[in-house]
Amino acid sequence: MSLYLCVDCGGSKTSVVICDQAGNIVGRALGGPSNFAYLSLQDFRTAVSLTISDALKTCTSPPSIDLVPLPPTGDTPFAAAWFGVSGIDSPAAVAEVTPTLSVLLGLPVGPRLSVANDTHLLAAPVRMHPDISHAVGVIGGTGGIAVSFKEIEVGFDQLGRVGGWGWILGDEGGGFHVGREAVRQIVQETDSASVRAAPPAESILTKRILERFGLTSVLDILVAIHMPDPSPSGLTPQTLPQFSMVREKRLSSLAPLVFQSALEDADPLALRVLRSTSTTFASQIAILLGESDKETPNLVKAQDAVISFGGSLVGVEAYRKMILDALAEKGHIFRYVEFVDDAAATGAKGLAASFAAKKD
Template structure:
């Protein structure tokens, strides 16, 4: 029996599984995000990962003598080739397994969402990213470095833009919006401007602006036009990423799967998903959308099982764990 270590290291949380080659999950650990770009550097990210790997091994009942054949490690922040090399070297040096696979966490989402060879995946959680593949082996990626590479979306953008609109409504530069009261209420302050001042003065408050994404969606569902316009913009950005990937793969006129995942998309907000569906239907009418409900670490584990050459039954058993 071979053992597999699967890791999904996201912006906000990290999940680690220890499995065997039949797809049985033996141990699990959950902890904070391990994106080296946002965690405070590679050293802190690796410390978090080492702690979680040790916890997962302990939960699996492994001794120090028990070797793991393969580590399938999929991390947010593995965006540029130089970062991928840096992370792969760090994982190898950590000695978690005899061999390792290291890549961007969006690939784990893609595998969790579909085995189809012609497919793209868009993740929208704290940030936003996209990858795609074609049956002939071609792949597409995006740098996903934020505003400087043309990206917009995810909680880290939705929260601040909601506060931007709320602040402008209060000082008269923008239309009135229910976001003003909703945002002030979320932080227990008297106004949206007070929230902005608190975020400016206190990095702890500033780091919490992503919490406003659910507030934004709730305000949108209540019918607020400003909030709805932000949600529509987010849907358009998700669709644009998918369409661009399909176009680069020359799949816009072919059947293909569009996998959606991440906290913003898993919520299945009706306006958000209607916008995505409509934009995709206009540009790539044969594409089919699927929303991933399995934890992304399942995709990492599936990629590991693929590399180990296991049977289809192993994948089914693994998915049974994810829905238990």
């Protein structure tokens, strides 16, 4: 068999997808957490090995009920493999884990075995567009980050990154940013109304957020937001769910209310929030973009690249469009736009396509 393997190793799950030479998915499986930063090398190997073995079982027709041994007892079934591993952020970490994966799959260290951070999987669509070699991966979920890449013979070379600093320092474009901006704008409207004769305009979003916290006054939101993180020993059955959350989640959990109010009810306040957060996110992404020169050799020209989105918020088409429109206003129009809702599948298909192109 000539199989192409992609493994997306995350903090909550391991996702494995196997493709044949034509890019058809022939096997897949989900396993337990495999964030390399949280596990020993042996525990990481075990989590990955079990999930790949489960995926291999589904490659036969009918699917096998027997465990597929790894390392392979004979020739490896894999033509190439690509691992996107959360918790791997340095060359030293890559060097630590690569030999273990090489032995596990029976693949030599080199161009047939690529190991990198999981954000690199968002660069996979480059391999489906032979006329480009650059990608900008944009993750917008609870947090936000953008990373630029150039395809090289052995995987992808990371050029630049912006964001991904965590909720205290940033995470622009993500759920925390959306929730925080919603509360900021609600409170700001109330502040402005304090010097006017008329109260703030009615807002569906404001009503929903007050209901979420069980409040009737806007300014009481400040107490709800700044209340210290809960102590497990202090929680009771009567504790409202929103106050059993840590402060970060109190804000990021408001994002669905903002999207509902903006996109289903056309609430003006909610729409302003999304325009604000998408514009800020676009400004951050734009740091990676432009004509490269001696002083800025790692800039990527949008017209010669694909922008690849991943994450729950940017999975909403209307929000993606807001980000793309804000980038276009800055002169950055990408040749291709992709949304990756299954990073392991996209990675496996892209890997098969890249090796097919090399054979041609």
